[in-house]
Amino acid sequence: MKNTRRDFIRASAAFTAAVGIGSTMPSAFSMITDKPKKKIRVGAIGINGMGWADLNALLNHPDVECTALCDVDKNVLDRRTQELAKRGIQVKGYGDYKDLLAAKDVDAVVIGTPDHWHCLQMIDACKAGKDVYVEKPLGNSIAECEAMVRAAKKYDRVVQVGQWQRSQKHFRDAVDFVHSGKLGEIRLVKAWAYQGWMKSIPVKPDGPVPQGVDYKGWLGPAETRPFNPNRFHFEFRWFWDYAGGLMTDWGVHMLDYALLGMKATRPKSVMASGGKFAYPNDAAETPDTLTTVFEFDDFNVQWEHANGIDGGPYGRNHGVAYIGNKGTLVVNREGWEVIPEKGRMEAVPFQSKVDDGLALHAVNFVEAIQKKDKSLLHCPIEAGAHITVFSQMGNIAYRTGKKIYWDDAKKRFNDREADQLITAAYHNGYAIPEV
Structure with missing residues (x-):
């Protein structure tokens, strides 16, 4: 989901400030310049459903490449690896997400696993120095959401929550x-x-x-x-x-x-x-x-x-x-x-x-990583935690x-x-x- 506004109540300052998106939204790639940038190497954890959709939205961005996939279902892992190979994209496959997080050729991760895994995987990803695109709902409990917000802040990572309607005009x-x-x-x-x-x-x-x-x-x-x-x-x-x-x-x-x-x-x-x-x-x-x-x-x-x-x-x-x-x-x-x-x-x-929310959400995530500016995110972790709680x-x-x-x-x-x-x-x- 999406949108804009400011700091209304002290307890929700982070939430409302994070929601501050401009009132006009360009097309998904109009904000991308022709200037070559260092590729953001993405690994995806949980690739059967929305994790796969999120990864493909990111791969439409010219500054993103996929280097790794992870799934506990080898049938899914093999199928997705083959689908990428047919598109000329060669990736490493992992059964354990911690092995993917340890990989030096992964800068950011998509977390598309079931809800009960979001907290552990997001915190581990932040600790490993990765930026994160995590599917909604952010956590499977109030306590998990609170811990996830603390982790993103402690490890100073860019974390976008997959509420892509926040990117639609x-x-x-x-x-x-x-x-x-x-x-x-x-x-x-x-x-x-x-x-x-x-x-x-x-x-x-x-x-x-x-x-x-x-x-x-x-x-x-x-x-x-x-x-x-x-x-x-x-x-x-x-x-x-x-x-x-x-x-x-x-x-x-x-x-x-x-x-x-x-x-x-x-x-x-x-x-x-x-x-x-x-x-x-x-x-x-x-x-x-x-x-x-x-x-x-x-x-x-x-x-x-x-x-x-x-x-x-x-x-x-x-x-x-x-x-x-x-x-x-x-x-x-x-x-x-x-x-x-x-x-x-x-x-x-x-x-x-008038636009494609998921595509815009992916572009927004990439832009925040490239500019090292979490304030650009349309659904930062504070906003995702607020509505999940x-x-x-x-x-x-x-x-x-x-x-x-x-x-x-x-x-x-x-x-x-x-x-x-x-x-x-x-x-x-x-x-x-x-x-």
């Missing part, structure tokens, strides 16, 4: 309109993800680890369990051991813009209600239906998600709606429009997207079944059950690094 234009005040007083912001293509996950029996898969390496700090295909590639999102369901998968994107539009930081309280209403007997653990309310002083932010259906608010399967006294602005990945209250303001017809609060409210209150001074909820979920449980000898 139409999202920023929509937020600028919200900030103009033309909608009148905004009482409610709705953010949602209704994902019809995410169907029920049928229960499958445990089975043997597929040939070529380092299952122990895949589990890492997660609890050791028998191998089950439902918990592996992509579907890991629906299990608490590894991720946070749609709340953190899509919530970090949509809620990010809800907060940017309202210049908001931490909520006063959070409550959530939902469950496995559509598919009560399938294999997933995370809720397929959820409503979460984040309370602020003079407005609320409401999150909704639903697996298996597309009929979201305003006829859109995802988006953010700022509901004001004079009108409502609705924005999603396709564009934005303003729906007026009758007689109170003029409508703004649909404004379509916000989304994790929603999951904690759901999992405890309570209305919870965050104590920012003490960095806890002052509720024993909720506080236990601040830190993800680590197993197999792993621990969040002391930073």
